[in-house]
Amino acid sequence: MMEKKAILVLLVLTLSLISGQEPKKIETLKAPYRIHTLFSVECQNYFDWQTVGLMHSYRKAQQPGPITRLLSCTDEERKNYRGMELAPTFEVPSMSRHPKTGDWYPAINKPAGVVHWLKYSKEAQNVDWVVILDADMIIRGPIVPWEIGAEKGRPVSAYYGYLIGCDNVLAKLHTKHPELCDKVGGLLAMHIDDLRALAPLWLSKTEEVREDRAHWATNYTGDIYGTGWISEMYGYSFGAAEVGLRHKINDNLMIYPGYIPREGVEPILMHYGLPFNVGNWSFSKLEHHDDDIVYNCSRLFPEPPYPREITQMEPDRNKRRALFLNIECINTLNEGLLLQHAAFGCPKPKWSKYLSFLKSKTFAELSRPKPLTSQSRQMMEVEVHKEVDNAPEKPHPKIHTIFSTECSPYFDWQTVGLVHSFYKSGQPGNITRLLSCTEEDLKQYKGHDLAPTHYVPSMSRHPLTGDWYPAINKPAAVLHWMNHVKTDAEYIVILDADMIMRGPITPWEFNASRGHPVSTLYDYLIGCDNILAKLHTRHPEACDKVGGVIIMHVDDLRKFALQWLHKTVEVRLDRSHWSKNITGDVYEAGWISEMYGYSFGAAELNLRHVISDEILIYPGYVPAPGVNYRVFHYGLEYRVGNWSFDKANWRHVDLVNKCWAKFPSPPDPSSLDQSDNNSLQRDLLSIECATTLNEALRIHHERRKCPDPNSISTTNQDTTNETRTNDDASRTNAETRTNDDETRTDAETRTNDETRTDAETRTSAEARMAVETTTSRKFGKVDNDVRGLRHDDVPKNNSQQSSQPDTSNGTFSSMRFWIMALWAVSIFAFLGVMSVMLKGRKGLKKRGKGYKSKRRTSYSGFWDTNGQDNRHIRNAETA
Numbered sequence: 037m038m039e040k041k042a043i044l045v046l047l048v049l050t051l052s053l054i055s056g057q058e059p060k061k062i063e064t065l066k067a068p069y070r071i072h073t074l075f076s077v078e079c080q081n082y083f084d085w086q087t088v089g090l091m092h093s094y095r096k097a098q099q100p101g102p103i104t105r106l107l108s109c110t111d112e113e114r115k116n117y118r119g120m121e122l123a124p125t126f127e128v129p130s131m132s133r134h135p136k137t138g139d140w141y142p143a144i145n146k147p148a149g150v151v152h153w154l155k156y157s158k159e160a161q162n163v164d165w166v167v168i169l170d171a172d173m174i175i176r177g178p179i180v181p182w183e184i185g186a187e188k189g190r191p192v193s194a195y196y197g198y199l200i201g202c203d204n205v206l207a208k209l210h211t212k213h214p215e216l217c218d219k220v221g222g223l224l225a226m227h228i229d230d231l232r233a234l235a236p237l238w239l240s241k242t243e244e245v246r247e248d249r250a251h252w253a254t255n256y257t258g259d260i261y262g263t264g265w266i267s268e269m270y271g272y273s274f275g276a277a278e279v280g281l282r283h284k285i286n287d288n289l290m291i292y293p294g295y296i297p298r299e300g301v302e303p304i305l306m307h308y309g310l311p312f313n314v315g316n317w318s319f320s321k322l323e324h325h326d327d328d329i330v331y332n333c334s335r336l337f338p339e340p341p342y343p344r345e346i347t348q349m350e351p352d353r354n355k356r357r358a359l360f361l362n363i364e365c366i367n368t369l370n371e372g373l374l375l376q377h378a379a380f381g382c383p384k385p386k387w388s389k390y391l392s393f394l395k396s397k398t399f400a401e402l403s404r405p406k407p408l409t410s411q412s413r414q415m416m417e418v419e420v421h422k423e424v425d426n427a428p429e430k431p432h433p434k435i436h437t438i439f440s441t442e443c444s445p446y447f448d449w450q451t452v453g454l455v456h457s458f459y460k461s462g463q464p465g466n467i468t469r470l471l472s473c474t475e476e477d478l479k480q481y482k483g484h485d486l487a488p489t490h491y492v493p494s495m496s497r498h499p500l501t502g503d504w505y506p507a508i509n510k511p512a513a514v515l516h517w518m519n520h521v522k523t524d525a526e527y528i529v530i531l532d533a534d535m536i537m538r539g540p541i542t543p544w545e546f547n548a549s550r551g552h553p554v555s556t557l558y559d560y561l562i563g564c565d566n567i568l569a570k571l572h573t574r575h576p577e578a579c580d581k582v583g584g585v586i587i588m589h590v591d592d593l594r595k596f597a598l599q600w601l602h603k604t605v606e607v608r609l610d611r612s613h614w615s616k617n618i619t620g621d622v623y624e625a626g627w628i629s630e631m632y633g634y635s636f637g638a639a640e641l642n643l644r645h646v647i648s649d650e651i652l653i654y655p656g657y658v659p660a661p662g663v664n665y666r667v668f669h670y671g672l673e674y675r676v677g678n679w680s681f682d683k684a685n686w687r688h689v690d691l692v693n694k695c696w697a698k699f700p701s702p703p704d705p706s707s708l709d710q711s712d713n714n715s716l717q718r719d720l721l722s723i724e725c726a727t728t729l730n731e732a733l734r735i736h737h738e739r740r741k742c743p744d745p746n747s748i749s750t751t752n753q754d755t756t757n758e759t760r761t762n763d764d765a766s767r768t769n770a771e772t773r774t775n776d777d778e779t780r781t782d783a784e785t786r787t788n789d790e791t792r793t794d795a796e797t798r799t800s801a802e803a804r805m806a807v808e809t810t811t812s813r814k815f816g817k818v819d820n821d822v823r824g825l826r827h828d829d830v831p832k833n834n835s836q837q838s839s840q841p842d843t844s845n846g847t848f849s850s851m852r853f854w855i856m857a858l859w860a861v862s863i864f865a866f867l868g869v870m871s872v873m874l875k876g877r878k879g880l881k882k883r884g885k886g887y888k889s890k891r892r893t894s895y896s897g898f899w900d901t902n903g904q905d906n907r908h909i910r911n912a913e914t915a
C-alpha cells in the first residue's frame with residue numbers, strides 16, 4: 037500500500053518535471069519576490085511528527101513559495117529512516133557529533149544545514165527572501181518577509197529576551213560589535229544576500245560559544261540549564277552582530293501556546309516549545325520525544341477540549357483567546373497526522389466525535405489563514421544599548437518623534453523618506469505622523485499606511501478671517517496630539533517632513549533637560565531683537581532664534597504647545613509688523629509667523645534653548661569638519677555638478693502611488709572632483725540625501741508589491757514627463773520664482789544668513805501652495821491594495837492614541853468640536869492683539885497689560901479643564 041503511494045507520488049513528480057510545470061504556488065512568485073521557507077530537522081520520530089504538523093500548517097496557511105526540510109541524519113539513522121516523503125527535503129551532512137572536537141551538539145545542524153543549502157542547493161539560487169522556522173511551529177497565516185517589515189539589511193525576527201549574553205561579557209568576548217547584538221530567534225525572515233553573509237558566521241560563532249564552557253553559566257547565558265544548549269542562538273546573534281545586521285524585532289508575530297496574545301494581535305506563527313494546557317488537558321512536546329505517532333495509524337495526540345467547552349470554562353475574553361490558540365495548535369497537528377496517515381494508506385479511521393469536529397466547518401472556520409494585523413506588525417522599540425562594561429546606569433528616558441504633514445502627494449513622498457530614514461537611523465522610540473486634513477481630503481486620501489498616524493483636523497483656513505495659513509497646522513497638530521494621546525515618552529522630538537535622519541537625535545547626547553529644549557540655530561529670526569518680540573512676549577530677552585529640529589521635555593511641551601499656537605495666531609494677525617526689517621522675511625507676507633510663534637511661545641514660558649549646530653545640515657552646505665550631522669533638511673535647492681534637486685519641483689508629483697517612481701539619480705560619488713575637500717564633503721552629503729530618498733521610495737514600492745521593475749520600461753520616461761509638466765506649473769508663479777532664482781544664485785555660495793532666510797520663507801510658502809493645490813487636485817485611481825494595513829499605532833478603542841479618520845462614528849465630530857474650541861481661543865488671541873495694538877497707539881499701558889494677563893489666565897483655565905476632561909474620559913475608558 038505504502039509503496040504504491042510512493043510510486044504514485046514519484047510518478048506525479050516526474051510528470052510535472054517532464055512537462056516543465058511546477059506547482060502553481062511557485063509559479064506566482066517572481067524575482068525579487070521569491071520566498072523560500074526552511075526548517076532544520078534530524079532523522080528521528082520526534083522531528084517527524086513536528087514535520088507533519090509544520091508541513092500541514094504550511095499548506096493550510098497558504099505560505100507562499102516552496103518549503104524545504106534540511107534533513108541532517110547520521111549514517112546509522114539514515115539507513116532505517118522511514119520519513120523521506122514527509123516534506124520536500126534537502127539532505128545535509130549531520131554535524132551532531134562535531135567532526136573535529138567530537139562534541140555532541142545537534143542544534144548546530146541548523147546553521148550547518150543552512151550553510152550547506154546555500155552552497156549546494158540549486159534552489160537557493162532562485163530565492164530572494166528566506167523564512168527560517170523551527171520544526172516545532174504551526175504557521176497560522178502567510179509569513180511574507182516584506183509585509184512583516186523585513187528589508188535587505190534589516191531582517192525581522194522574534195524577540196528572545198532571555199538572551200542576556202548580548203548585554204554582558206559573552207557578547208564582548210565573541211563579537212567585535214557587542215552593541216549590535218540583538219536578542220532574537222525563533223522566526224527569521226531575511227533577504228538571501230543577508231543570509232549568505234551571515235550563515236558562515238552563524239556556524240562559526242555557534243562553534244565558538246559552544247567551546248567557551250567557562251561562560252555557559254546561567255548568569256552569562258540566561259540558560260537555566262547552564263549546559264551550553266543555546267549556543268546556537270548566541271551563534272546567530274553574534275554572527276549577525278559581526279556582519280552588522282540589525283534586526284527589526286517583533287514580539288507579536290510569533291506566540292508560544294499558553295501565552296495570552298496582546299489586544300488586537302493575531303499571531304501568524306505558533307511555537308509550541310513549552311508545555312501548555314487547557315483545564316486539565318495538557319501537552320508537552322518533550323513527552324513525545326520518541327513518539328512514532330506518524331507511523332501508527334491508530335493514533336493522534338490526546339484530544340483537547342472543544343471550543344464550546346472553552347467558552348463555558350473561561351469568562352475572560354483574552355484568556356479565552358489564548359485557550360483557543362492552544363487547541364488550534366494541537367488540532368492542526370492532529371489534522372496533519374490524519375492526512376499523513378491517509379497518505380500512508382492507513383485504513384479509514386472509525387467515526388468519532390473528535391474526527392467529525394476536525395472535519396467540521398467550525399474547525400475549518402477557526403483555523404482559516406490569519407491575515408496580518410497592523411498590531412502584529414508593530415516592531416519593538418529599538419533597544420538603546422548601554423555601555424556593556426559600565427556599571428548599571430540609569431536607563432535613558434523614552435523618546436517619541438513626531439512630524440507634521442497634510443494630505444497631499446507632496447507630503448506623502450516626504451513622509452516615505454523621513455519614516456524610512458527614521459527606522460534606519462536607530463532613533464529610539466516610535467514615530468508618529470501628525471496628519472492635518474480637511475474632512476473632504478481625508479475621504480479621498482490614500483496614504484494612511486505610510487506611517488503611524490495621528491489625524492488632526494486641518495487648520496489651514498481661519499474660519500473667521502478666512503486667512504489661509506497652512507503652517508499653523510504644525511503647532512495645532514502638536515497641541516492636538518498632546519491633548520489626545522497619552523504618551524509614555526519623556527522627551528518629544530519634533531521634525532519637519534522635509535528632513536532625512538542620518539542618526540539618532542537624543543536628549544542625553546544633546547543635553548536637553550526640563551526647561552531647556554534643544555534646537556538648531558535660525559539666526560535670521562531678527563524679530564527676537566526688535567519691537568516684534570517686545571509686542572508679543574513678556575520676556576523678549578528670552579527669545580531664542582531657533583527652529584528646525586526640536587527636542588523638548590514632555591512637561592514643557594504640554595504647557596508650550598498652546599502658547600506656540602497662540603503666538604503663531606498673534607504674529608500672523610499682526611500684519612503691521614510683517615515687513616522685512618522687522619521679521620527678516622523677504623516676502624513680507626507673514627509666512628514665518630509660525631516660527632516666531634515658536635520663539636515667542638518659548639520665551640513666554642522662559643524655556644531657554646540649548647542651541648546646537650551639529651544636529652542639522654542643509655544639503656548643499658559645506659559641513660564643518662568632523663561633525664556627524666543627524667538630520668538633512670532639504671528645504672533648499674542643491675546641486676552636484678549639473679545634477680540638482682529642488683523639492684519644490686516635486687510638489688504635484690505622485691511618487692508614492694506610482695510604481696517605481698523616483699527622483700533622478702544623483703551622480704556617482706566616484707565621479708566627484710577630489711581636489712577640494714570642502715566641496716567633496718558637501719557633495720557627498722548631497723548625494724547621500726538624494727540616494728536615501730530614492731532608497732526609501734524603492735522600498736516603499738517593493739512593499740506595495742509593485743510589479744518587477746525590469747518588466748516596466750516606461751517608468752523613467754513617465755517620471756521625467758511629469759517632472760516637466762510640474763516644472764511648468766511651478767514656473768507660473770512668476771513672482772515667487774524670480775525671488776527664488778535670486779536665492780539660488782546666492783545659495784551657491786551659501787555663506788550669508790539671508791540665503792537661509794529665503795530658504796525658510798520658501799518652505800512656508802511652499803507649504804501653502806501645496807495645500808492650495810490639494811483642494812483642487814484630482815485623485816487618481818483608488819488603490820485597493822491598502823487592505824486595511826494601517827498602522828495607526830493606535831488601539832482603536834481609546835482616544836489615547838489617535839482617532840480613525842472615520843466620519844461615520846462620532847470621532848470626527850469630536851474633532852470638529854475641538855477645532856471650534858481652538859478657533860474660539862484664537863478669537864481671544866485676536867482680541868488680545870487688537871488690544872496690544874491699541875496699547876501701542878494710545879499708550880494705555882496699564883489697561884492693555886491688565887487685559888492681556890487676564891486673557892491669558894482665562895484660556896489657560898479653559899485648556900486645563902479641557903485636558904482634565906480628556907483624562908477623565910480616558911480613565912473611564914480604560915477602567
Ligand SMILES: *[C@@H]1O[C@H](CO)[C@@H](O)[C@H](O)[C@H]1NC(C)=O
Nearest residue numbers: 204205250251253254255256
Ligand atoms: C557567574 O557565576 C560564576 C560562578 O557560578 C561567577 O564566578 C561569575 O563571577 C558570575 N559572573 C557574573 C557576571 O555574575
Ligand SMILES: *[C@@H]1O[C@H](CO)[C@@H](O)[C@H](O)[C@H]1NC(C)=O
Nearest residue numbers: 314315316317318341345349
Ligand atoms: C478533567 O476535568 C473534568 C472536569 O473539569 C473531569 O470531569 C475529568 O475527570 C478530568 N479529567 C482528568 C483526567 O482529570
Ligand SMILES: *[C@@H]1O[C@H](CO)[C@@H](O)[C@H](O)[C@H]1NC(C)=O
Nearest residue numbers: 328329331332333334335336
Ligand atoms: C500503535 O499505538 C497503539 C496505541 O498506543 C499501540 O497499542 C500499537 O502497538 C501501536 N502500533 C504500532 C504498529 O506501533
Ligand SMILES: *[C@@H]1O[C@H](CO)[C@@H](O)[C@H](O)[C@H]1NC(C)=O
Nearest residue numbers: 414415416417466523524525
Ligand atoms: C511604541 O511601539 C511599541 C511597539 O513597537 C509599542 O509597544 C509601544 O506601546 C509604542 N509606544 C508608544 C508610546 O506608542
Ligand SMILES: *[C@@H]1O[C@H](CO)[C@@H](O)[C@H](O)[C@H]1NC(C)=O
Nearest residue numbers: 544545546547646647648650
Ligand atoms: C553636553 O554636556 C556635556 C557635559 O556637560 C558636554 O561635555 C557636552 O559637550 C555637551 N554636549 C553638547 C552637544 O552640548
Ligand SMILES: *[C@@H]1O[C@H](CO)[C@@H](O)[C@H](O)[C@H]1NC(C)=O
Nearest residue numbers: 566567615616617618619624
Ligand atoms: C521698516 O521699514 C518700514 C518701511 O518699509 C519703515 O516704515 C520702518 O520705519 C522700518 N522700521 C525699522 C525698525 O527700521
Ligand SMILES: *[C@@H]1O[C@H](CO)[C@@H](O)[C@H](O)[C@H]1NC(C)=O
Nearest residue numbers: 659660661662663713714717
Ligand atoms: C576632508 O574633510 C573630512 C571632514 O570634513 C575629513 O575627515 C578628511 O580627513 C578630510 N580629508 C582631507 C584629505 O583633508
Ligand SMILES: *[C@@H]1O[C@H](CO)[C@@H](O)[C@H](O)[C@H]1NC(C)=O
Nearest residue numbers: 676677678679680703707708
Ligand atoms: C552633465 O555634465 C556632464 C559632464 O560633467 C556631461 O557629460 C553631461 O552631458 C551633462 N548633462 C547635462 C544634462 O547637461
Ligand SMILES: *[C@@H]1O[C@H](CO)[C@@H](O)[C@H](O)[C@H]1NC(C)=O
Nearest residue numbers: 750752753754755757758761
Ligand atoms: C508625456 O506627455 C505627453 C503629453 O503630455 C504624452 O502624450 C506622452 O504619452 C507622455 N509620455 C509618457 C511616456 O507618458
Ligand SMILES: *[C@@H]1O[C@H](CO)[C@@H](O)[C@H](O)[C@H]1NC(C)=O
Nearest residue numbers: 299831832833834912913914
Ligand atoms: C470598545 O469599548 C466598548 C465600550 O467602551 C466595548 O463595548 C467594545 O467591545 C470595545 N471594542 C474593542 C474592539 O475593544
